[in-house]
Amino acid sequence: MRKLLLMALVSLTLFSCSKNDKTDSGDNPRIVLIPGFGNSGGEIPGTAFSLPSGIQLQGSITGESMSPVCTTLGFGSLVDVYLELKNTTAAEIKVTFPAGLTLYAASASDQNGFVAQNYDVTIAAGAVCIVKLNAYCINSSRSGSSSSSRYTWGPVCNAPAIVYFLKLLKDKDLSKDEDSQVQPSLWMISDTETDPVSSKQIWDIVRENIAAIPNR
Template sequence: MKMRHSFVLLAATVCMALTFDACKKGGSNDDDNKPTEQPGKIPGMGETAGTPEGEQYVLPAGITLSGTIVGDYCDTTYQVGSGEFAAVCVGLLNSKTKDTTIILPAGLVILSTNAEYQHGVVVQEARILLKAKKITRVGLGAYCINSHKSPSSYSVTYTLGPVSSSPLMKELIGLLRNKKTSKSEFANEDLYQEASSNIQGLVWGITDDMGSADPAVRQIYLDKIPNK
């Protein structure tokens, strides 16, 4: 996928920004208000052992999963969210007598049941319209939180996990709140892929300590993502 190639192009920018930031740093109180959590050392993210922490997400009353959640390919044009590495296909049954819109919250973690495959995170809330008494299949985009593992696969099953309680992840979600992230918000595929690549870089900066959690580098990434 294009995003998997374009992400590599950001490496030089990251290195230059880190070098510049290291030169200008001196005594400062800027760190006082930062989350105490350390990038690359969050349970269940990156290469850190454990399971991502947070309050377990529960579907609303009258809404249930239909079948298993699988990765990558989804036999529907209905797509929500953004991100490719941890994208999944979800079937939802609305047993109510009226159409219902559910909201998957920002910070929702998509858990892989196979330890060789990536977990994912939803970075903005995703609204899904479910027709009454019907099963709706939807492709849900999510961003990888374990860069060393394999991207989502149709042969792997997933579950809806917790809403991340990670202070660093919550901070990033706040910074992305007013940014364009969904494919429908972009004029073409290339613009979406560029933004998606930058968002993935920001996520990996937190989960895998890839450098973009540094304030100077983070701002470079954020500036490349258009506002709503």
């Protein structure tokens, strides 16, 4: 009996520690360092992204301006990239850049990119479309994109804090983010490690920032 009680107490302790590691004092996702964000090394956590079958990336994802641009997507201002997409089929194809999609900078001095909402572009059969993607930055200490910057696809990030942040942004009209609330809020939840109380305080600020952006 005594042994069973001891095992139960140990199990409860482990559960409590695990929960405290994952949430803060307000039951929000705990703000912790995310690999690939801020000054953290390592691979960004998430699911792999690939273009749909029949769509080919021509050349590289680049910070160098290309034209003519067939569509501009996103409202970030620090990681602006261009990609030339070719539809190799006889039917139009819709390409979706999902919320949470990341872009790995080839240079360690350049910022990695982040897509905050879902964006679609439909490419006609056999057509080529140059897409300009205005992404946000996830490394505040690095340089923004430039004509020499090159990128590869990163995963669609599934870190708990990022997933929660994307839910806050889902219905917002980011074209009307006149006070530029998204970028500093993104840095606040990804550039630091916090204790449970500080994490809640940061989320309170972030929610207030995002609430100021009009809905779509």
